[in-house]
Amino acid sequence: MVWLMRSEAGAVAAGGFADYVHFFRSWVAAPLRVAAVAPSGEALARLMTAELSAKDAPVLELGPGTGVFTRALLDRGLAESDLTLVEFGSDFARTLQLRFPEARVLWMDAAQIRGNAAFEGQEFGAVVSGLPLLSMPPRKVFAILAGAFALLRSQGAFYQFTYGPRCPVPRPILDRLGLKARRIGATVSNVPPAAVYKITRRKPLAGGAPAFD
Numbered sequence: 001m002v003w004l005m006r007s008e009a010g011a012v013a014a015g016g017f018a019d020y021v022h023f024f025r026s027w028v029a030a031p032l033r034v035a036a037v038a039p040s041g042e043a044l045a046r047l048m049t050a051e052l053s054a055k056d057a058p059v060l061e062l063g064p065g066t067g068v069f070t071r072a073l074l075d076r077g078l079a080e081s082d083l084t085l086v087e088f089g090s091d092f093a094r095t096l097q098l099r100f101p102e103a104r105v106l107w108m109d110a111a112q113i114r115g116n117a118a119f120e121g122q123e124f125g126a127v128v129s130g131l132p133l134l135s136m137p138p139r140k141v142f143a144i145l146a147g148a149f150a151l152l153r154s155q156g157a158f159y160q161f162t163y164g165p166r167c168p169v170p171r172p173i174l175d176r177l178g179l180k181a182r183r184i185g186a187t188v189s190n191v192p193p194a195a196v197y198k199i200t201r202r203k204p205l206a207g208g209a210p211a212f213d
Contacts, residue, residue, distance in 0.1 A: 041068075041187070041189060041190045041191070042068075042072075043187040043189045043190060044068075044161060044187050044190040044194050044196070045068045045069050045071070045072035046072060047161075047184070047185045047186075047187055047196050048069055048072065048128055048159050048161055048196055049069065049072040049073050049075075049076050049128065049159075050184075050185075051157070051159075051184070051198070052073065052076050052078070052126055052128075052159075053076055053077050053078070054076075054077040054078055054079075054082070055125070056078070056125035056126045056156075057078055057079070057082035057125060058082045058083065058084060058122070058124050058125065059073060059078060059082060059083055059084075059124060059125060059126050059127070059128060060083075060084050060086065060124040060126070060127045060128070060148070060151060061073070061083060061084070061085050061086065061127070061128045061129075061130070062086050062110040062127060062128070062129040062130065062131050062144070062148070063086070063087065063088070063110060063129060063130040063131040063132075064085045064086075064087055064092070064096060064130055065087070065089070065092050065130055066092065066095060066096075067085075067095070067096055067099050067100060068130075069128050069130055070083065070085060070096070070099075070100060070103070073128065079102070080100050080101070080102035080103045081102045081103065083100065083103040083104070084103070084104045084106065084122075084124070085100070085103055085104065085105045085106065086106045086108055086110050086113065087105065087106070087107060087108075088107070088108065088109050088110065090107060093105055093106075093107040106118055110129075110131055110144050110147070110148075111140045111143040111144050111147065112143075112147070113144075113147040113148065113151065114143065114146055114147030114150050114151075115147075115150075116147075119151055122151060123151060123152070123153050124151050124152055124153065124156060125152075125153055125156050126152070126156055126157055126158075126159065127148045127151075127152060127156070127157070127158040127159065128159050129144075129148075129158065129159065129160045129161075130161070131144065131160075133160065133162070133168040133169060134162060134163070134164050134168045138170060138172075138173060141168075141169060141170070141173055142173050142176070142177070145158065145169060145173060145177055145179065145199070146177060149177065149179070149201065154201070155200075156200075157198050157199065157200045158198070158199040158200070159196060159197070159198055159199075160196070160197050160199060161194045161195065161196045161197075162194065162195055162196075162197065163192045163193070163194055164195075167181040167183070167197050167199075168197070169181060169197075169199060174199070178201060178202050178204075179199050179200065179201060179202060180199070180200060180201075180202050181197045181198070181199045182197065182198050182199075182200075183195055183196070183197050184196050184197065184198045
């Protein structure tokens, strides 16, 4: 029997019991890939998308799952047609296609976006990531970040949440890619509690080297 904590029950009410069951079954089948027993809650979704608006279009979402962050992006004024959703789980990808028919849904591994023909000529204003980076090997985290920033506009940002006490992207990876991370907020109403980080490019020093701040 699965018991829901109060905030977890709120997530079920917001996304529907079917979403909770779908997510829980996916976690049972692949706990390292899904890394959570329930979809992200509304408070986390609002925090993840708080800085975004239609001016950031188009937006790339990695690991959207059942579409909690996707719905929050629509609430922020982005159109479905402004969204590209990259999802590795085939069941989740099919659900996303049904729920957001005007969005572009790509069934693929987020670590393979760099140089992929599906993104040729595209440039995004922001990346919203629901990927469980803490459960991934550093090589894969590096590939995901390198691919995302290859597609981001110069002032674009990568938004990532984590259940851990610090940024889920290790400092050596940030340094190697010339990136910096800033914690922009946290929510205790999510299960488990989560924090959100904004990852951006570092400003270059005179001479072209990245600024390590």
